[in-house]
Structures are given as C-alpha cells and as structure tokens.
Amino acid sequence: MLLITFSGRSWGQAPAENLQFDRLSAKNGLSHNSILCIWQDTDGFLWLGTKDGLNKYDGYSFTVYKPNPADPANTLGHNWISGICQDRKGRMWVTTMGGGLHLFDRQTGKTTAYRIDPVRISLRNAMLSITEDKQGILWIGSREGLNRFDPDTRKFTLYPSPNQGRPDVYTVKEDSQGRLWVGASNGLYQFNRQAATYSRFALTNNQSDTTAVCLVFPDPSGTVWVGTQSGQFYRLTVRGALQNIYTYQPKGREINRFYPFGALQVDRTGNLWGTLPGLDGLIQVNAYTGQLTHVSANATQTNGLSSNTIFSLCFDREGILWIGTDNGLDKHIAQPKKFHTFQQVANTNLVRLPDNSIRAICLDHSGITWFSNDLGELYSFDRQTGRYQRYFLEATTSSQLLGDGVTAIYEDRAGQLWVSAGLYLHRLDRETGLFSRYHCQIRVRNIREDAAGKLWMAGRGLACFNPKTQQFTYYRHDPKNPESLGDDALIIALPTRDGSIWAASTRKGISRLDVSTGKFTHYQPNYQSVPGSLTDKDVRSLYEDHLGNLWIGTNQGGLNRYDSLTNSFTAFTTTDGLPNNHIVGIKEDKEGNLWLSTNQGICRFNPTTNVCRNYDESDGLQANEFFEVCSKGVDGQLAFGGPNGFNIFDPAIIRDNPLIPPVRITRVQVQNKIEYLPTEVLKLSYEENDLSFDFVALNFIMPDKNQYAYQLTGVDKDWVYCGSRRFVSYTNLEPGNYMFRVKASNNDGVWNEKGAQLHIIIQSPFWQTWWFRGLFLLLGTSLLYIGLQYRIRQVKQQESQKTAFNKQLAAMEMQALRAQMNPHFIFNSLNSINRFIMKNESEKASDYLAKFSKLIRLILHHSSMPVVTLESELESLQLYLTLESLRFDDQFTFSIHVGKDVEPAYTELPPMIIQPYVENAIWHGLMHKEGGGRITIDWRIEKGALICTIEDNGIGRKKAAELKSKSATRTKSLGMQITSNRLKLSQLLDGRQPTVHIQDLVDPDGEPVGTSVTVRIPIS
Helix, strand or coil: CCCCEECCCCCCEECCCCCCCEEECHHHCCCCCCEEEEEECCCCCEEEEECCEEEEECCCCEEEECCCCCCCCCCCCCCCEEEEEECCCCCEEEEEECCCEEEECCCCCCEEEECCCCCCCCHHHEEEEEEECCCCCEEEEECCEEEEEECCCCEEEEECCCCCCCCCEEEEEECCCCCEEEEECCEEEEEECCCCEEEEECCCCCCCCCCCEEEEEECCCCCEEEEECCCEEEEECCCCEEEEEEECCCCHHHCCCCCCCCEEEECCCCCEEEECCCECCEEEECCCCCCEEEECCCCCCCCCCCCCEEEEEEECCCCEEEEEECCEEEEEECCCCCCCEECCCCCCCCCCCHHHCEEEEEECCCCEEEEEECCCCEEEEECCCCEEEEECCCCCCCCCCCCCCEEEEEECCCCCEEEEECCEEEEEECCCCEEEEEECCCCEEEEEECCCCCEEEEEEEEEEEECCCCEEEEECCCCCCCCCCCCCEEEEEEECCCCCEEEEECCCCEEEEECCCCEEEEECCCCCCCCCCCCCCCEEEEEECCCCCEEEEECCCCEEEEECCCCEEEEECHHHCCCCCCEEEEEECCCCCEEEEECCEEEEECCCCCCEEEECHHHCCCCCCCCCCEEECCCCCEEEEECCEEEEECHHHCCCCCCCCCEEEEEEEECCCEEECCCCEEEECCCCCCEEEEEEECCCCCHHHCEEEEEECCCCCCCEEEECCCEEEECCCCCEEEEEEEEEECCCCCEEEEEEEEEEEECCCCCCCHHHHHHHHHHHHHHHHHHHHHHHHHHHHHHHHHHHHHHHHHHHHHHHHHHHCCHHHHHHHHHHHHHHHHCCCHHHHHHHHHHHHHHHHHHHHHCCCCCEEHHHHHHHHHHHHHHHHHHCCCCEEEEEEECCCCCCCCCEECCCCCHHHHHHHHHHHHCCCCCCEEEEEEEEEECCEEEEEEEECCCCHHHHHHHHHHCCCCCCCCHHHHHHHHHHHHHHHHCCCCEEEEEEEECCCCCEEEEEEEEEEECC
C-alpha cells in the first residue's frame, strides 16, 4: 500500500461565477432528460447515454437508438445507457444497466451485444462504468464486481468485488503510472492485474471508514481526484499526498442511491470541473491557485444551471462544457460572447424601455461613458464600478442643464465635455461638476471639432461655435441662393483635414462648405443611375478615415466612399456582403477596419479587401437595430447605441472562432424511400435516380450560424451556397458518374473547404444501346401512328357522347326549372298577394311580393349554373319555406340546421336539388295533417360527402297515396322524378355518386308519424 500524507494546503472557495448555460431537453428531441454519460466521437458527433436510449447530437437534432423487441440481435439490450468508450481501434463500446456490453456501429446504427452468462439474469450485466487501459483491455464496473473484456478475443474475465456484502463496483480508472483504481461500495482500491487482488487505499485516518467511492478521475498531470458518496472530495498528488479539498453535506434523499455517481473533467487551461453525487450542483477547481468555485441552479437566474443533480460532464473539441443532468443537457461556452451590452435598466425581455434607448453617446478620455436616452436624460457610466450617475435637466440653477432633452454629447481634444439640450450648448467643468451654458439658435443633433478647436454642430441648420470668443456662426438654407446650405434638416456635421465642413441631410444628400468663401457644394443622387453618384439622398453618417477618405452611410443606399480626385462616389451594399443597406454609424479601428452599425447588426468592413464580417444579436449586441449614435475612445474602444442599450468593445480582441468544422453527409435518400449511410461509392440502378442529401457541420458554437454550400458535379456548374439549409434534392438524374460535394463554415465564417464528398454511380439500362434504340424508334413510330389513329376515333366518340349528355342535361335542367317553378305555387303565391291587397294588408303584400320576386330571381340564376354554393342554396330554401308558411297561414313551422363542420360559403352542389323533396313534404305530408306541422332540414359532412336530411311529421307516404288516389286531381308533380334523373346524370358527367334514401317514420305502435329523406352528395 502507498504511503499517504495529508497536506495542509488550503483550498479556498470563491464566490460563484455567473456562468451562462443553454439547455436542451426532451422538448428538443432528447429521448430522456436524465443524461448518464457524454462522449464526442472522432467525427465530431456528440453521444449521450440516457435512461431511455442512446442519442446522437449534431448541433441541430437528436438521433435516438433504443432497444427494439422486433430486432433484438441488432439493437441495444437495455434502454439505460451507463457508459460509452472508444477503444484504440476506433470502435465504440456502450454499457447498459442490464443488457450488458455492446459494440455499436456508428455508420449503420446496429449493435452487437456481449452478455455475461446469458442463460441467467446476472447483475454483472448491470454495468456502471467502462474504461480502456494502455493494453487495449476494457475494464467494466458492475453491480456484481469487476469485469475484464478483451475486444480482440471478445472474452470476459470476471473478478469478485472487494466487498461481497455490497458487490457494486462504481468506477474503474487507470492513471498515468498504469495503476488501476477501483471505486467500490466500501472504499477506494488498487487492483493488481497479475495477482488479481485488491489493495485498499485509506482516505482517512479512520481505518473503519467504509465510505463508498463513486468517482475516480486521473487527470493528465498525474493527479488522481476521488469523490465519495458521503460528499468528500479528495486530491491525490503524484507524490502520494492526499488532500481533502471539499466536503458536501448531503441530506437524506439528496443522494441518488441507485445511480450514485459524480463526474469530473479538465478544461484546456487545466481547471477541474466536476460534481459529487446528489444535489450539489457544479464545482470548479483552479489547478494553479487551488481556488474552488461552486455553481448552483437558481430558478430566478436566466440561462442558469438547469439542475443541481449532475450525472456527467464532457468538454468537446471546441472547449464547450456539456453537462448531463436529470433535467436535460446544459451547454456552457467558456469563451464569452464577442460583445457585451450595457443597460441602465436590466432588460432581457422584448419590452422596449425608453431608459435604455440611446440617443447620444460619448467615450471620454478618462474611460467614462456619457449618454442620453429617449427620456432626454444625461447619464455618466463608470465601467470600472458599474455606477450610473444622472445629471438633471431642470434649470433651477445656472450650473444645471437647460433644455427639453439631451440630443448631443461630445468631448473635444482639450478634454472638455459639451452637451446640447434644447436651444443651449453646455460645457461641463470637471472640477466643480457644474455646467456653463450658451444659447444656440438651432437644436443640435451632432457636435464635431475642427483643427482650430471650433465646434461644428448640425441640427435645424449648421452652426459653428468658437469656445474662445463664445460666439456662434450660423449657416442656413436659402432657396434663392444655390450656394447656400443644401437643407436645414441636418443629422451630422464633419470637419475634415483639408479644412472643409461636410453636412449631411436626411432629405437632400450632403453639402460641402468652403469656410474661406462661405459657399457650399452639393452632392445628391442621380436618379438615372449614373455611375459615380451618391446612392441615396437620405444620409445618416459621415466619417473620415486615417487616409483622408470620406465615407458616407445612407438610409437605403449602403456605404459610399467619396473620391476627391474624381469627385465621384463608390457604393458598397448587401451584394458586397453588408448585412443591411441602412448605415447609421461609422468608426475606424487601429487596423484600419471600418465598423458599421446598421439595422441588421454591426459589420466590420475592410476597405482594402472589401471583406465584410457581420455580427448580430446572437453575438451579444444590444439588438440588431442601431441608432445614429457612436463614439470612439482614446484607447481605441468603440461604442454603438440602439434601442436596448449600448455596446462598448475593443476591436482588437474581437476574435473569430478559428476551428474548422468537420463536415459530414449524414443521410442519402433514394426515391424518397431507401436510406443509405454514405460510403465511398454509392452504386444505384437507373430507376434510383431521385436523390436527397442531408449534411451537417459539427460546430456546436451557435450552430444556427453555420453556412453551407454544395455541388453535384455534372449537374451544378459551381458551388451552390444555401445559407443555413442542410439538405438538397435532385430528381430524374441521368445514368452516369456523379460526385456530391458539400462544404461548410462555422459560426464565424471559417470554411472547411475540403468538406465531404460521395461518389455516386447511376448505372445505364440495357436498352440504351444503339441497336435497341433503333429498334425502339421503329417500334415507337409504328405504335405512335396506331395510337394516334385510335386516339382520333376515341376523341370523336367521346365528343359525341359528351354532346348527347349536354343535350340531355340541358333538357333536364329546363324540366327541373319548370318543375320547381310549379304553376300551382306561382298562381297560389299571386293569389296570396292579391288576398293581402284585398284585405288592405299592404305591408304583408309588399313583403310577400319582395320575397317571391327574390326567390324567382334566385331560381332563374341557379338554373344556368352547374353548381352553386350551399350558402346560396340555403337562401333559396329559406325563401321558399317562408313563402309557403305564409301562404298556409303558418300551418307548419320549419328549421334549417347546418353542422359546425360544414362551410356553406365553400361547399358546392348542383342547384335546386333539395327543393323538390321539401315541396313534396309540404304538399303530401303536412297539408293533410291536423294540427301544427313541422319540417326540419339538417346539413352535415360525413365521410367526404354532404348529407342533407329532410324530415317532416306529416301523415306519411301510405296515407298520402290513399288520399291522392281519391283525389279528382290527376296532375302529376314531376319534380321528384326529374331531380332523381339529374342526380344520375351528375354521376355520369363528373363521376359523383349521389344517393337518395326515403324512410317512413312510425311511432312505437307502428303508426306513421312522418317521412325522412336523406340525400347524399359527394363533394371534393
């Protein structure tokens, strides 16, 4: 046994850092929220073992592998995945909590299971951990002892547990010295491979201490870290010194007895990240200072740790920390976002706060940030202390700001701060903190200093202020003087090194002032698209770079550069890579790059190469939208403001993700059915010529910003850049050889130009030979002639039949019209009108006549149409029933019901189909009934058909037939017969199969109580 010394080194705890985490869970496609192990393969995919299956994650979605009872030979034997290990030959081994060990084929998704004693249920198949030693042997901890597996012979060697009472072996690890450490239910052991014996390693001076060791982690430096189930965290140095650096006091159920594991990982800088079993959250140990930081889940913290119960940890190739919890997968990117947003009032919601809406900003020489917001308030902000100080605008004393809101802030070369508010220009005395003010005739939006120390201000005109004489000089637009200021609506004034003053207007381009003469030269766009002219009359920003080039940002014309030698402009727009053509701010960094604020984020533009690098809200910007406010500090830092705060950053430290992302073709679909995993060559038959490809770039830092391009040689002449789309389809490919290629970039535009490729061969059919083609051509010509003659005869026959059908349909429609416009109904309706008139009931007569006229017009209109909407048909039925009810002195009532699933405005049916059955119900069922009659019409959709049921409580068909036989009237109503013929004809013409079913209604004694007619009309 090793000699153990307990070091007295102090391992202090530091306050928890405000780490940011993103979370993925079952809502994102994860098969289970409890993640027991995490591993990244050599291709770059992330593999997650959960309590319900194995998951492969590509940055966008999860592919899940679970036991399949229908295919037990090729799928996992248990859904609890406890460990994943890749051996030196690249093979992937998976342990489960009951199904034993599995060899997993990542290309096919199939598994080969290796179980211990498959005849009986053995707890050795409940495997808790797996590791590979330097000889390539797999060591597996199980519920019943230690297992050794030789991947070459595929044979197990079984060793008993050092604790036969509780034989659980939780973890097995090999350190840099080749020692095999075993964490068991009663302590820490070293295992001698030759003698197959255990040596107990005491963690305390108490020899009776049998605390379970659930965590052993040898780090690359040779240190062995040990965690116990009771909450002790130890560090065993290379020299054998044991240090207790942390103790967690679990309470009762905080420990998961069935899965009592912790996890440890080392990041790129050597810091240790880990967790002990239970609800202890995440701990971080600085390997150099020994300082320990503890991070806990906090429900009130946005983007915090999702759970204090952590099962697994993994650092991927990009340095991202993946945390497997009982509440999903947490993702922590060690490198912060490129930009930091400052807000006066913390706001992570979508609410737009006027306090954070920045309207003016200035970085002064001392590092203080001055800004104003939509409320017109003036603030100073000290980034060192995070303190905001407000300066009130109420003019109670001469030292306070006077005006109705701060609109411009500027610091001159002498370090004096100037603030414009209302019609006053203010100067701050930094020693006293008091302001001096000077009345100005214009409202100022922008202040800049020329070489002589004069201040030039743009607003409702152009003004120049001489701090020495404290006098203003004004320049305004004079419509009568073409050499005056071009417009009074100015947004910015810029003195340039040649002594000129440039003034930008939101309505009339830019004006250039020659101070010596007081005359202006104007530059406006030429709307005939003349090359070399300004691209927009609405100018939002001006900037002169270190070479003396003048840059102009416009509202919708992009970025313009003025060439003084040619007196012309060169434009750069979204076609050149800008994120947006609305340029509101321009600043230059120390390397000569221009930083442009737009309505779609910030762009770094290289004037030499014209290369753009665009950043958006996901990079940490306050929003994608920015205002016409920006500033540059003496240290080279830049500030840009917008509706949700301001960003201050040092361009020199804005670095892109340099890692080239692996690119993989993840799926090939053939004919939308067969799925192939990519191989070097994919051979297909001539019938398999519809192909779809899925591909992915394995970059987990903001994968939504990965960009893709593909090319199928022989089809695509060049690369097809498809943005963030990760799939493409090709149809009807000709036989031949193809090469499908795909490349991709990471979130910062670093491309993997090599990418991935797949060779595809579509074989030609045998008939594509010259002799077969000649024979086929001859045969085809003959068949074409025969077919053409046959088709001519067929068309003639069809036209003849169609003509006959049309004649019969026209005759039937006319018969239906005459039948529905029953002369008796018309005469009786006219008599009813006359009766109302004779009784001096003019209002009733007028109402009846109006309804009657409307009904006649509807019937005439419907008679010329093959189909009408149900809404129109219902209107006709409503009018008809109303008139009949009035004519029979309300002898019967009626109701029409339309089901919720019926859309009357969009449902079509042949016109005047239902009315004959309604008329029959009234005349033969209700007219002879004593007492109140009732008729009900019900509409509904059922199995793709429109169902109409007409039900009355009349005397029934049998009694009506008896009365009809006794009647002296022998005139037959043809409406029912004609309607039946029309339904049959409709079936012949358009393939519909309408049906009519008539049923007699009887009471319990068998006496007739009415009739029910059901008409079924198929609809499309």
